[in-house]
Amino acid sequence: MSGGGADATSAHLPVMFAEVMDGLAVKQDGIYLDGTFGRGGHARGILQRLGPKGRLLVMDKDPEAIAVATRMAAADVRLQWRRGSFAGLAEWAGADGLDGVLLDLGVSSPQLDVAERGFSFAKDGPLDMRMDPDSGESAADWLQRASEKEIADVLWRYGEERQSRRIARAIVAQREEAPLRRTAQLASLIASVLPRGASKTHPATRSFQAIRIHINRELADLESGLDAALARLKPEGRLAVISFHSLEDRIVKQFMARHAKAPPANRRMPVQVAFTPVLALIGGAQKAGEAELAANPRARSAVLRVASKLPVAGPGVAA
Numbered sequence: 001m002s003g004g005g006a007d008a009t010s011a012h013l014p015v016m017f018a019e020v021m022d023g024l025a026v027k028q029d030g031i032y033l034d035g036t037f038g039r040g041g042h043a044r045g046i047l048q049r050l051g052p053k054g055r056l057l058v059m060d061k062d063p064e065a066i067a068v069a070t071r072m073a074a075a076d077v078r079l080q081w082r083r084g085s086f087a088g089l090a091e092w093a094g095a096d097g098l099d100g101v102l103l104d105l106g107v108s109s110p111q112l113d114v115a116e117r118g119f120s121f122a123k124d125g126p127l128d129m130r131m132d133p134d135s136g137e138s139a140a141d142w143l144q145r146a147s148e149k150e151i152a153d154v155l156w157r158y159g160e161e162r163q164s165r166r167i168a169r170a171i172v173a174q175r176e177e178a179p180l181r182r183t184a185q186l187a188s189l190i191a192s193v194l195p196r197g198a199s200k201t202h203p204a205t206r207s208f209q210a211i212r213i214h215i216n217r218e219l220a221d222l223e224s225g226l227d228a229a230l231a232r233l234k235p236e237g238r239l240a241v242i243s244f245h246s247l248e249d250r251i252v253k254q255f256m257a258r259h260a261k262a263p264p265a266n267r268r269m270p271v272q273v274a275f276t277p278v279l280a281l282i283g284g285a286q287k288a289g290e291a292e293l294a295a296n297p298r299a300r301s302a303v304l305r306v307a308s309k310l311p312v313a314g315p316g317v318a319a
């Protein structure tokens with residue numbers, strides 16, 4: 001897979017495509033926002049279901065994703081794009097009164113496949129990991145300046161890495177000799193300090209995930225993006241979110257539950273506070289089916305959650 005060029009439109013298989021289209025229930029004249037355009041797999045599906053008056057706004061932090069969106073927009077006036085984080089979607093003036101928002105979180109296959117992006121422990125490249133390589137700090141720069149405790153905390157919090165302190169200690173010892181600049185260097189350093197278990201996954205898997213989440217502020221962006229999406233959705237507008245690990249899914253699940261269900265009464269708060277739901281959950285957590293899993297292993301960890309915005313002060317009737 002090339003993935004690096006703007007022509008790599010087929011290098012990312014959209015995950016849970018049919019379920020996402022069902023969840024968004026695209027209206028012909030609706031306005032939709034895809035906050036994670038990637039290579040436009042889901043965006044193409046939305047465009048196919050929109051009529052001539054419908055609109056699709058797409059965002060991505062990644063310049064290569066935006067290059068694909070720019071070309072698609074040149075051929076389809078219904079499509080508009082903006083480079084940036086979906087955390088700031090509410091600042092896009094056109095993104096008012098949305099009929100649906102899709103967030104397909106994490107990294108795309110082209111980002112993982114191109115060694116130069118530095119996301120992959122399996123391919124040697126510069127230790128970068130930024131979705132937007134023009135802003136923020138690369139993984140190499142962060143690992144060079146962060147304290148041992150900060151590194152250990154990130155590995156523990158975002159990677160649930162039980163050997164976080166050991167790995168952080170090894171990173172700090174290594175950088176005193178020479179800076180860590182390559183993904184293969186970091187991957188083999190982690191492999192050298194972790195006891196070999198029976199697990200088939202590479203010992204650096206959890207640490208790479210943790211550093212990537214930290215460098216791209218993924219969980220903070222998700223929290224802001226969910227609030228912004230809810231604020232911009234019209235009544236009956238749909239919110240569909242695909243997450244790829246438990247930290248993301250917990251945020252999505254709790255966000256939807258907080259806006260859909262009254263908090264349970266408890267002993268410390270025996271008087272039930274008035275609660276008006278603003279979201280109705282559409283089904284529960286959905287997983288990819290067998291056929292998709294066979295064709296696309298990336299779908300294995302995907303969890304889709306969908307909710308619909310309720311009319312203001314309306315009763316919490318699930319659709």
Ligand SMILES: C[S@@+](CC[C@H](N)C(=O)[O-])C[C@H]1O[C@@H](n2cnc3c(N)ncnc32)[C@H](O)[C@@H]1O
Nearest residue numbers: 014036038039040041042060061062085086104
């Ligand atoms: C899993 S891929 C999306 C694939 C897309 N649905 C498709 O079918 O081609 C995730 C994409 O979201 C982008 N992304 C992740 N977090 C983002 C954020 N906070 N703001 C904007 N884009 C983000 C990544 O750069 C990547 O291109």
